Structure formats: structure tokens, C-alpha cells
Amino acid sequence: MRCADGSRAPSTADCPAERVQCPNSPVSVGPGESCPRPVPARPSLVACWDGSSATSTAGCPPGRTFCPGGVTVPVGASCAEPVTAVTAACPDGTVRVLGVCTLIAAPGSPAPRPGVPVARAPVPGELRFDRYVLSAGDLLYAQGAGCTPGAETTLTAGGELVGRTVADQDGRFETVVRFASFRPGYRQVDAECGIRLGSGVEMMLVSAHTSASTPSLLLLFFLAGGGLAVRPGRLTSRSR
Numbered sequence: 001m002r003c004a005d006g007s008r009a010p011s012t013a014d015c016p017a018e019r020v021q022c023p024n025s026p027v028s029v030g031p032g033e034s035c036p037r038p039v040p041a042r043p044s045l046v047a048c049w050d051g052s053s054a055t056s057t058a059g060c061p062p063g064r065t066f067c068p069g070g071v072t073v074p075v076g077a078s079c080a081e082p083v084t085a086v087t088a089a090c091p092d093g094t095v096r097v098l099g100v101c102t103l104i105a106a107p108g109s110p111a112p113r114p115g116v117p118v119a120r121a122p123v124p125g126e127l128r129f130d131r132y133v134l135s136a137g138d139l140l141y142a143q144g145a146g147c148t149p150g151a152e153t154t155l156t157a158g159g160e161l162v163g164r165t166v167a168d169q170d171g172r173f174e175t176v177v178r179f180a181s182f183r184p185g186y187r188q189v190d191a192e193c194g195i196r197l198g199s200g201v202e203m204m205l206v207s208a209h210t211s212a213s214t215p216s217l218l219l220l221f222f223l224a225g226g227g228l229a230v231r232p233g234r235l236t237s238r239s240r
Contacts, residue, residue, distance in 0.1 A: 148194025
């Protein structure tokens with residue numbers, strides 16, 4: 001005869017004792033036996049954005065936004081503006097050059113020494129810097145014009161937030177640019193202020209303000225200028 005478990009036996013007495021399947025378990029027990037207490041399964045973990053683990057993405061720390069200097073804040077929060085980043089506007093008739101408010105050069109004025117930008121205000125649609133060759137420790141100022149009056153202005157470099165300010169009633173702005181890291185080479189900076197502006201600087205390991213000889217400095221600036229020929233599309237953004 002066929003038993004309840006599908007096997008065959010000469011008689012019912014020879015069939016295996018019937019077993020009861022425990023609920024939600026692969027274990028079965030004999031009649032009258034108690035099912036064992038289920039062992040809680042170890043929850044699977046997910047990797048969070050900061051390298052930690054959680055049972056689900058909802059348990060991960062909230063996302064963060066990178067601010068100038070490598071500091072992060074919760075998504076949606078504003079970056080704290082360092083006290084030194086509050087820029088006092090230069091008096092009328094002057095612009096910032098190498099960090100100093102300088103009289104705007106009159107037409108026909110002698111050209112500045114190598115590496116020093118011409119002292120002029122940015123024209124609408126232009127992003128300018130107070131220096132274009134940057135060494136470690138140099139403070140960089142950005143100036144722009146043609147923005148939407150009163151627009152919040154953010155400056156980014158490769159997706160990294162490097163500056164934040166508000167355009168004035170004339171659509172102009174000036175702010176400190178702070179890179180989270182110093183990396184020799186060309187760094188493109190984009191500004192969003194109702195319109196998009198773009199320009200860039202060269203990061204170098206030798207400062208234009210050191211006691212290096214004049215020929216050495218000239219060689220550095222010729223090398224920086226030579227980059228114009230090998231970087232198509234950057235000529236406009238690097239005009240002084």
C-alpha cells in the first residue's frame with residue numbers, strides 16, 4: 001500500500017509516522033510535538049553613501065552637500081559663509097587686483113607687469129578673477145556682471161561648490177573663491193546667477209609673489225599662456 005508520505009509499505013502499521021509541517025518553516029514534527037521557536041533571520045544590510053551600513057536606505061544618514069573648504073552640510077541646508085569670505089565692495093572707480101582695490105586703468109595706460117590682470121570691471125556676461133595664476137595660500141576673488149539683479153549666485157568647479165553670494169541691484173557680484181583642494185593645472189569655474197558665466201585659473205606650485213627671478217616668472221606665465229593653444233574653447237574664458 002502507499003503511505004501518506006508517498007512511500008509504499010505492506011500495511012498501515014509499517015508506514016512512517018505522520019508528521020506536521022511547522023508554519024513558515026521547513027521543519028516538520030511528529031504528532032503532538034511542538035514546533036521549535038523560529039530563529040530570527042539576520043537582516044541584510046545596505047551600504048550608505050558615507051560608508052556605513054544600515055538595514056535599509058531609510059536608515060542611512062541623510063545626504064550631505066559639500067561646501068567650500070571640504071565641509072559638508074545636510075542636503076537643502078545653506079553652507080556657512082566664513083567671516084573672511086564677506087567681501088567689502090571696492091569703492092567706485094576701483095576693482096580688486098591681487099586682492100587689493102585698484103584704480104581702473106584709463107585707456108592708453110601702460111600694461112601691468114606680467115601676471116597681473118588689467119584693472120577693469122567685468123562686462124555683462126563675464127566672469128573675472130583678481131588673479132589668474134594661483135598658488136597655495138593665495139586668496140582668489142571672483143567678479144561677475146550681467147546677472148539677474150538680486151539673484152543668488154553660486155560658483156562651482158567640477159561640481160564642487162567654491163563660492164556663494166548674491167548679485168547686487170546692477171547684476172554684479174564679487175565673492176571669495178575657495179577650492180577644497182589645491183591641484184596644479186587649469187581649474188574651470190562656472191557661476192550661476194540667473195545666467196551662466198565661466199572662466200578659469202591656473203594653479204601653480206610657484207607663486208607670482210615669491211622672490212623668484214624675473215626670467216623664471218616670465219617662463220611660468222609663458223607656459224600658462226601656452227595652454228591657450230592646447231585647450232580649444234578656453235581662449236575666451238581666459239582673456240584678461
